[in-house]
Amino acid sequence: MANTTRVEFWFDPSCPWAWMTSRWVDEVSAHRDLDVTWSIMSLAVLNEDNDVSEEYRAFFPRALRYTRLVAAAKDLHGQDVVKPLYDALGTRIHPGGRSDVDEIIAEALAEVGLPADLAALSETDAHDTTMRASHFDGINRVGQDVGTPVIAVDGIAFFGPVVSPAPKGEQALALWDGVVAAANYPGFFELKRSRTVGPIFD
Structure with missing residues (x-):
């Protein structure tokens, strides 16, 4: 494991930018x-x-159901189900372009082999302690003025990178090497430009 890079990745299943980074x-x-x-x-x-638009705030209850579902699944079935469940949800939400929450959750649970009754926990705060602890573990490493995703590389955390579309092949590896290099410099804090494209799913 000497040459293994330890990565921590915090995501909101509803965020298209986190999806592409993942x-x-x-x-x-x-x-x-x-x-x-x-x-x-x-x-x-x-x-x-925060003071956000009514349109954006109206999105939060739907997004919260997905985060609560993942937190409940982790609590009850362990860390190993988190990524497969994220993949199953995200495939339907992002490239699938769907917003039918009940159906998305039911299908994702079935795909991963998790009990259907987990869906009910997406509508309660029963596992909010886990969800909030995970959230603040990530966000407190980078500050409140960012979003999702948050990535830590060998313990050094940052927001992003925000990419569209997700790079592949040599481009993916070149970007990764740049991120690792930035994470290895203690004085590096921020690199940003305005987005010129929206989420591109391929």
Whole structure:
């Protein structure tokens, strides 16, 4: 494990930017020795005290159901179900373009082989302690003025990278090497430009 890079990845299942970054990390994982831990965070929790538009706030209850579902699944069935459940949800939400929450949750649970009755826990706060602890574990490493995803590389955390579409092949590896290089410099804090495209799912 001496050459293994330890990666922690915090995601909100509803976030298209986190989804594309996660596809990039999957691509890199096929070629590099990464030990990735997938953890939940919540855009609803992040913005619960912020002044946001009514349209954006109306999105939070739906997003919260997905985060609560993942937290419950982790509590009851362990860490190993987090990434498969994220994949099953995200495939339907993002490239699938769907918003029928009940059906998405039911199908995702069936795909992963989890009990159907877990769906009911997406509508309760029974596992919010887990969800919030995971959220703040990630966000407190980078500050409140960012979003999802949050990635830590060998313990050094940052927001992003935000990419569209998810890079593949040599481009994916080149970007990864740049991120690792930035994470290895203690004085590196921020690199940003305005987005010129929206989420591109391929």
